[in-house]
Amino acid sequence: MSTEARTTTHPRRVLPPAELPERPDVPRALIAGAGISGLTVAHGLARHGWDVQLFEAAPTPRGGGYMIDFFGPGYDTAERMGAVLPEMRAHGKEFRELRYVDEQTRITARADVDAIVAGVGGRYFSILRPDVERSLLATLPDRVAVAYGHRVADLDLAAADHGDHVHVTTRTATGETRTWQGDLLVGADGIRSRVRELAWGPEDYFLRHLGYRSAAYLFEDPELARWLGDTPLLTDTLHRQAGLYAVDERTAATLFIERTDEVDRPVDVAAHWRTRFDDLGPTIRRALAVAPADMYCDSVAQSVVPRWRRGRVVLTGDAAHAVSLLAGQGVSMAITGGWHLGGLVGPLATDGVPTADALGRAIDRYQDGFGPQVAGVQRTAPTAAATFCPGNRAQLALRRLAVNATALPGAGALAGRLAGGRRVVG
Known part of the structure; x- marks a missing residue:
């Protein structure tokens, strides 16, 4: 690329x-x-x-x-709202799987999104928050x-x-x-x-600040968007996670999360995230190279x-x-x-x-x-935090096991029922 x-x-x-x-x-x-x-x-x-x-x-x-992944109670409500759900689906994405990669972009785990979608009867899709x-x-x-x-x-x-x-x-x-x-x-x-x-x-x-900070932005990169396709990329790393998703054939979306006790917005937001995430491989560096100064960035609370x-x-x-x-x-x-x-x-x-x-x-x-x-x-936030940012290698290994297990028979249906409308992975 x-x-x-x-x-x-x-x-x-x-x-x-x-x-x-x-x-x-x-x-x-x-x-x-x-x-x-x-x-x-x-x-x-x-x-x-x-x-x-x-x-x-x-x-x-x-x-x-x-x-975000949209299903569960919100999906049911949007359906009752009439034209809202079809409009959302028109702007949504249907991903096939998620790839977790290490610092060298080697795949460490795969989540079978198709199985999860089937587990909730097809009432599931992904969409950008602004498109909601x-x-x-x-x-x-x-x-x-x-x-x-x-x-x-x-x-x-x-x-x-x-x-x-x-x-x-x-x-x-x-x-x-x-x-x-x-x-x-x-x-x-x-x-x-x-x-x-x-x-x-x-x-x-x-x-109630939870000890994390997140950031997100969109950027235009047709080659990267085509490479991502219908398979988002998430880093399989300790204390932080970077995610890349194709929005369409020209645009990609990012999501960065880090463990930190800092609450205030960094003075130079783009420089902050480049410094903290620059070692997560060439694909992440490529996205960070165009990080805008006015990107979304806030304490997770x-x-x-x-x-x-x-x-x-x-x-x-x-x-x-x-x-x-x-x-x-x-x-x-x-x-x-x-x-x-x-x-x-x-x-x-x-x-x-x-x-x-x-x-x-x-x-x-x-x-x-x-x-x-x-x-x-x-109340689920502290437990769910280990899904985004494992704090130790045992949590990291457990996440890999759980992600790879989505390909097992019946696992998608179980994940859909347990999630109840929240993000399953990532």
Whole structure:
């Protein structure tokens, strides 16, 4: 292979409107964050007659991201959402196997993905996280608007706690402010949620760092993408893992994970990952050579918020219950939880604008029903960490054994049942 490559982002479709006209007799939900959770809640509320206004800090839909395996509860929920699942499958990939390699790119283990897919009845595919958002955007109902480039600046807590409405002020990159009024505010603005900070307190109260850092980006390299094909490459190494996946015939995706107690983002992100992973062979070095300075990079953490509701404000997704990359099922939990929240709050629109008490009862049912499921997934993170970054040679050998065992008769079905929607390997 030659060494020519360059970074790229994924194409996007036409965006929804930025703003909806207000209709006083129609319930109006404000959603901070147009990621997977926020968009899913928007779907759920709009189908019951709510007007939904989202605002997102990013200027455009996000690109980059990493590949996830999608099946289990999230797959079932996306199927119930109608057009969402076909749209996701149109952007998805079906890999045949995973190759684990050592520092010299020699294969040490193979995972039979075909067997795992068969074990869950074909209800399984891989997809970039941004393409999940893209699919949700492309299928939004008419009564949903998304204002990009609007970051949450302030929240009227007195109104949220005791009033008939909630008021949120956003600020653009140019300093322009805007105050939005709604009957409900959904904080779906990620693990470092601004809504949570304003209404619950500093993020240090709610984040549980797990001792890992991850990074990801896309880059254009047709030769490498063709070489990868439908067989991703993962390094079989201690304390860290690099992964390469072909997105299409021209583009590859990366995922890097390392064990570390460091929490802050490195000053020079690209240089950091080149230094830490440069010895993992020529293919990994090739990908690192085009690592962009603005790549995704963050500490791997969970969020644990005792109660997800405050007055007319509710948290969902990573703002309330991030399970982490290590536990897997993050996308599955975001879609399942968001749809469940919309399904409980949405029907309140049949009686007009809902009261604070009615909203509170519906949201409390959401947490009481969904909270134990999320907590169970969060508890798997320490054990799952050994899948990504074995800490000793015994764990490394055990992973090789487990990966190679996927080719045994019946192993794929067992892996599918045990995984329950999270990543099986890698």
